[in-house]
Amino acid sequence: MRLGLIAMSGVRAHNEELTRLGLTLPGFVERNKTIASLPSLGLLTLAGMTDNDVDLDYQEVEDIAKLDELPGDYDVVAISSYSAQINEAYQLADRFRSAGVIVILGGLHVTALPDEALEHADCIVLGEGEPVWPAVVRDLKRRQLRTVYDARGTPFNLAGAPMPRFDLLEPERYNRLTVQTQRGCPFDCEFCAASIRLSPGFRVKPVDKVIAEIRRIREIWPKPFIEFADDNSFVNRKHAKRLLRAIAAEGVRWFTESDISIARDDELLALMRDSGCAQVLIGLESLTTEGLHGIEQKSDWKAKQLDTYMAAIDRIQSHGISVNGCFVLGLDGTGTESFDQVRDFVRASGLHEVQITIQTAFPGTPLYERLRCEHRLLDDTAWELCTLFDVNFRPDRMSVRELEQYFVSLARDLYSEAATKARKRAYISKLRHRKRTEQVYLGGAS
Numbered sequence: 001m002r003l004g005l006i007a008m009s010g011v012r013a014h015n016e017e018l019t020r021l022g023l024t025l026p027g028f029v030e031r032n033k034t035i036a037s038l039p040s041l042g043l044l045t046l047a048g049m050t051d052n053d054v055d056l057d058y059q060e061v062e063d064i065a066k067l068d069e070l071p072g073d074y075d076v077v078a079i080s081s082y083s084a085q086i087n088e089a090y091q092l093a094d095r096f097r098s099a100g101v102i103v104i105l106g107g108l109h110v111t112a113l114p115d116e117a118l119e120h121a122d123c124i125v126l127g128e129g130e131p132v133w134p135a136v137v138r139d140l141k142r143r144q145l146r147t148v149y150d151a152r153g154t155p156f157n158l159a160g161a162p163m164p165r166f167d168l169l170e171p172e173r174y175n176r177l178t179v180q181t182q183r184g185c186p187f188d189c190e191f192c193a194a195s196i197r198l199s200p201g202f203r204v205k206p207v208d209k210v211i212a213e214i215r216r217i218r219e220i221w222p223k224p225f226i227e228f229a230d231d232n233s234f235v236n237r238k239h240a241k242r243l244l245r246a247i248a249a250e251g252v253r254w255f256t257e258s259d260i261s262i263a264r265d266d267e268l269l270a271l272m273r274d275s276g277c278a279q280v281l282i283g284l285e286s287l288t289t290e291g292l293h294g295i296e297q298k299s300d301w302k303a304k305q306l307d308t309y310m311a312a313i314d315r316i317q318s319h320g321i322s323v324n325g326c327f328v329l330g331l332d333g334t335g336t337e338s339f340d341q342v343r344d345f346v347r348a349s350g351l352h353e354v355q356i357t358i359q360t361a362f363p364g365t366p367l368y369e370r371l372r373c374e375h376r377l378l379d380d381t382a383w384e385l386c387t388l389f390d391v392n393f394r395p396d397r398m399s400v401r402e403l404e405q406y407f408v409s410l411a412r413d414l415y416s417e418a419a420t421k422a423r424k425r426a427y428i429s430k431l432r433h434r435k436r437t438e439q440v441y442l443g444g445a446s
């Protein structure tokens, strides 16, 4: 049996002005180039639990319009995709099916909208793939494939995580690789469209498994840059510190996502730096209580952190770890003044990097349901707008056009060559200054 694992790849935006800008602005281009080449860890993971007698092939499809022929000769294909490219994934699935190839679809979008996905597949997998994938492969071999395999509500224990098949990748195509150290997040943000929509609960992968993955990657890429495909890496502090001590011996540089509370733990920050952390991405989301209010649905946690932002960024960066502060524009309770607030804060805080996105109602999220009930979705099936750079809803304190225009103008300012360089310079000179003062202080004390 020849099984093709097909990932939709690349990054997308439909806003034309923004796409044009993306091609010219240094800050934007850098990040897009870096991340656009990440492979699908989901499919590589499933490959890691596929029997050896199955002939596996991994492929990425960036632009279906450029595909004259199907990308391979397969008996079965397993296609993964997120909302932004789901229509392309469906087109590809339809083409495979008309060529007599069995199509299996899975992932976040399919989990949110099973009925829609079933129109384009012989089989769909809902929730995390691992709990049901061995059964899918077994049933394929017996020619008894079922239409739906549902793993929702059965959180997968990461102690049983398979080794992703990094060896299926063409080494020269990738400049960074992903490893997942945990799934889930203790917070439940209204807009979150990541792994908590597949399965509930915060779970960590055992330290030795993470290290084994890093070592497997290093067999292929001797000096890899690793992006942890996590939701919120250091929630379990005791586990995180054990993990960081182990990573320190591996000699890798890495990037991850966390919440702002790490700033309160100097030991953790020192371990992050000593184990090769280059940057941590933190969702700051908004700079007003109105904007933050209601995002985190359990205890309004995010709204309570606002006063700590400046000091927290300074604290984390003082350890030599760059912070990539993320802001969401178009949140309820925020108007056009929010763009200047971000512009000013980025300058004043000394943030090394910044990421701005537009609030996006992804299917399957509480935000999508709320905006649908309030009749504020522009088109409730325009999945191609789920890029984080396009507007798919009516904001409450500005017009759609204002959100788009002010967003482009903020992007132009934040990602210009001058602004990008100024942020880098300020970060480096602050670190140098700190080192010098520390040396003077230590010299004086000894």
Ligand code: B12
Binding pocket: 007, 008, 009, 010, 011, 012, 013, 035, 036, 037, 038, 039, 040, 041, 042, 043, 045, 046, 078, 079, 080, 081, 082, 083, 084, 085, 104, 105, 106, 107, 108, 109, 125, 127, 128, 129, 130, 133, 178, 180, 192, 193, 194, 195, 198, 229, 230, 231, 257, 362, 386, 387, 388, 389
């Ligand atoms: C790494 C990453 C990328 C990489 C790699 C993407 C890829 N091809 O896998 C790159 C940089 C290319 C990327 C691009 C984009 N991304 Co991205 N990305 C991530 C990130 C950080 C980690 C994803 C990951 O590796 N998860 C770990 C794996 C193991 O999980 P998984 O993919 O869900 O797979 C599991 C299950 O879903 C299931 N499964 C998945 N596929 C299949 C298929 C079959 C057949 C089966 C049986 C099961 C199955 O089994 C797997 C194991 O349990 C997440 C944020 C996060 N913290 O999760 C955002 C995230 C996935 N990205 C997101 C978005 C919006 C995008 C872009 C649209 C951005 C843009 N403007 O272009 C593009 C579009 C991607 C695409 N080409 O379709 C959103 C998706 C939301 C959604 N519900 O659609 C997320 C959640 C971030 C967010 N802010 O909301 N991304």
